[in-house]
Amino acid sequence: MRCAPVIPVLVLDGQVDPVxxxxxxxxxxxxxxxxxxxTPSALDAIRRMRTVEGAIIGAGTVLSAAMMEQAIGAGAQFxxxxxxxxxxxxxxSERDLPYLPGVANATDLMIGIDLGLDRFKFxxxxxxxGIAALSALAGPFLDARFCPTGGITAETASAWLARTEVLCVxxxxxxxxxxxxxxxxxxxARAAAALGE
Known part of the structure; x- marks a missing residue:
């Protein structure tokens, strides 16, 4: 979450060479x-992208243990x-895989903290x-840090990144x-990377 200000969230359908x-x-x-x-090509894309020097490749939209197992098998790093x-x-935790679960309310956040987490996807x-909701949600949880995702744009990303509780978007x-x-x-992507400067 500290390697770059923006994590590209990709839905790959085979039209672009993943490498x-x-x-x-x-x-x-x-x-x-x-x-x-x-998409059907996602796991193969993860495998192929892992060959790129300097890339940290993760699997998103992980909905079940079976999907997490497939992601690990494909070489996902988070x-x-x-x-x-x-x-x-x-x-x-058992597989030593960095994991970012989504939360949108205090109950989920409390459950995650109880399970030993302090990093979340909002x-x-x-x-x-939006930002007002995350600010209110983060208030009681001083050690929690977030990667907000969903509806954020190039124009709004910097406002999110200005928040102390936000490490990336x-x-x-x-x-x-x-x-x-x-x-x-x-x-x-270069413009997005510059948001961290």
Missing amino acids: ALAETLVEAGLPVIEVTLR AVSPGLLDGLVRMA FPAESSG GGSWIIRAGETDLAVIFER
């Missing part, structure tokens, strides 16, 4: 990459979920009340649906 994409993102300054397990399941927290960030805007132009992606 070339990972190389582009690393070169632009965004080495931490989340490949969501929403896992992200939209919600919090104690079974996934325990499995990630999701869906904008529709859960998830960026689905880095690569738009159906986009294949790596030069355009590079410029967008």
Whole structure:
């Protein structure tokens, strides 16, 4: 969560070569990459992206123990979920896999802290009340840090990153649906990387 200000959140459908994409993102300054397990090509993309020097590749949209097992088998270096399941927290701990579960309320946050976590994905960030909601939610939990994801844009990311409790944001805007132009992606990623300066 401290390696870059933005973690690109990718839904890959096979239109872009995953190795070339990972190389582009690393070169632009965004080495931490989340490949969501929403498409048939996601696990293969994780395997191939792991060959890129400097890339830190994780699996997103991990919904079950079976999916986490597949992600680990593909070489994922971290896992992200939209919600919090104690079974996934325990499995990630047993497998020594960094894990970022999604939370949107105090109950989930308390459960996660009780399970030994202090890093969370705030999701869906904008529709859960935005910065004001996260600020209120984080107030009682002084050690908790967050990666807000969901609805954040290039224009709003800096406001999120200005918050003490926010270490990075998830960026689905880095690569738009159906986009294949790596030069355009590079410029967008480089601008996102500069948010941490």
